Amino acid sequence: MPRPGAVVKLEAAASDDPRDVLRALRHAVLGAGPAVALGGGGLPDEVPAGTAAVITTSGSTGVPKSVAIGRNALIASAFATAARIGEGAWLLAVPATYVAGVQVLVRALVSGREPAVLAGPFRPEPFAAAALGMASHENGERVPTYTSLVPAQLQRLLDASEGDPEVLRALRSFERILIGGQALPVALRERAAAAGVRIVRTYGSTETSGGCVYDGVPLDGVELAIVDGEVRISGPTLADGYLGDPDRTAEVFPADAAGTRWYRTGDGGEFADGVLRVIGRLDNVIVSGGVNVSLDRVEAAVRGIPGLESAVVIPVEDAQWGQGSAVVVAASGDERETLERVRTAVAAAVGPVARPARVVLVDALPVLASGKPDRAALRQRFGSAKN
The missing domain is CATH 3.40.50.12780 (ANL, N-terminal domain)
Incomplete structure (x- = not known):
């Protein structure tokens, strides 16, 4: 010292x-x-x-x-x-x-x-x-x-x-x-x-x-x-x-x-x-319908789907459950069909209560200079939407 x-x-x-x-x-x-x-x-x-x-x-x-x-x-x-x-x-x-x-x-x-x-x-x-x-x-x-x-x-x-x-x-x-x-x-x-x-x-x-x-x-x-x-x-x-x-x-x-x-x-x-097995951020947890849901676990499940490896999961307001999540990913396709695949995978890996409410397909994800996704920008853009 x-x-x-x-x-x-x-x-x-x-x-x-x-x-x-x-x-x-x-x-x-x-x-x-x-x-x-x-x-x-x-x-x-x-x-x-x-x-x-x-x-x-x-x-x-x-x-x-x-x-x-x-x-x-x-x-x-x-x-x-x-x-x-x-x-x-x-x-x-x-x-x-x-x-x-x-x-x-x-x-x-x-x-x-x-x-x-x-x-x-x-x-x-x-x-x-x-x-x-x-x-x-x-x-x-x-x-x-x-x-x-x-x-x-x-x-x-x-x-x-x-x-x-x-x-x-x-x-x-x-x-x-x-x-x-x-x-x-x-x-x-x-x-x-x-x-x-x-x-x-x-x-x-x-x-x-x-x-x-x-x-x-x-x-x-x-x-x-x-x-x-x-x-x-x-x-x-x-x-x-x-x-x-x-x-x-x-x-x-x-x-x-x-x-x-x-x-x-x-x-x-x-x-x-x-x-060591890292489960996810302790503060990256939402309470949906009274149940704690780790968004890191949700994101890991979504990224296991072919074509969605770069997906980012963000918290959103939910009129029914208080909090929910949305998946933002740089991909093409049909958002409704992608949402169904996402909800099925997350339900199997994490549980039904953790299923995301939305999927947003974008041309490119905003990133920081480090190459990491700019989660703050994604939350500002998409996180206030009610579902």
Whole structure:
């Protein structure tokens, strides 16, 4: 921990360009600073010593937060990832200003290899060209390659690979592809496996320096606990807290009787036989007709339907039951027929009371820069409709 009163300068990266972020992180993580501010303005000029990055994001809920992450936490996460999946060269294909992108760059820095960078809007063809251009050898052996994607990117690449063998070859070229940022639909995971794409599901957040649980198993040094049904995480990858918000930091990062800090994820889950199963957000629950319904479970059931893997479930007002849910998905077809399929699947997987009241088919879902669906925008647009 930094000594009381010790501070370090905090400076914003020159831009959101990945190469500017990489240069700033090189000084912040491997050098003497300054710390780098990503994704937000209005921050102080100085932060506690040991801070490497302050990542500000509103996330999918629209509530801003500035998470201060220490140099040691970022390095510990990078080394733990290498210990789990191996060392090699990394391709940056997610925004550099989000924690997933930051960790791709940090992993490259600590390995001593320059990352490949996919610039501009995400498209399958440039991704394939960048991935296939990474081929290199050391001591006569091929250097393994890795990247990190969100599920929407993986789906887009798999779609493109059906008509473009170069995209499929690029996907298969990676030793491992980390998939995080949101839940990975089972159908999409099975589709990747059938295509010969080696993926690893990751679980974590900015507060844990990115993914810290791989395929349900915590990385070395990371500890998990379930307290009152909530997943809690401890270990060397934890962030220091929320900059300028000590009350929120104390609430979300409590210390136990032994002085160990834990991060309260807000997710419900089960941890058995060394494997974590995340059930969904504890606060993403509606009360429909007096019954608690997890919208995360509803969404998982809907995403299991072929063609609806990118569906988002949002709460809506319901004149009869008080609260209900609507499914918004980028797809074509008949909304009435799609609704019937959705209601049948949800009734079987979750229960009749959880059946959505509406299906809305749109041309494209609004997304955040991280690639996650913009749930706040969807709720604002569709969540007030009565059913």
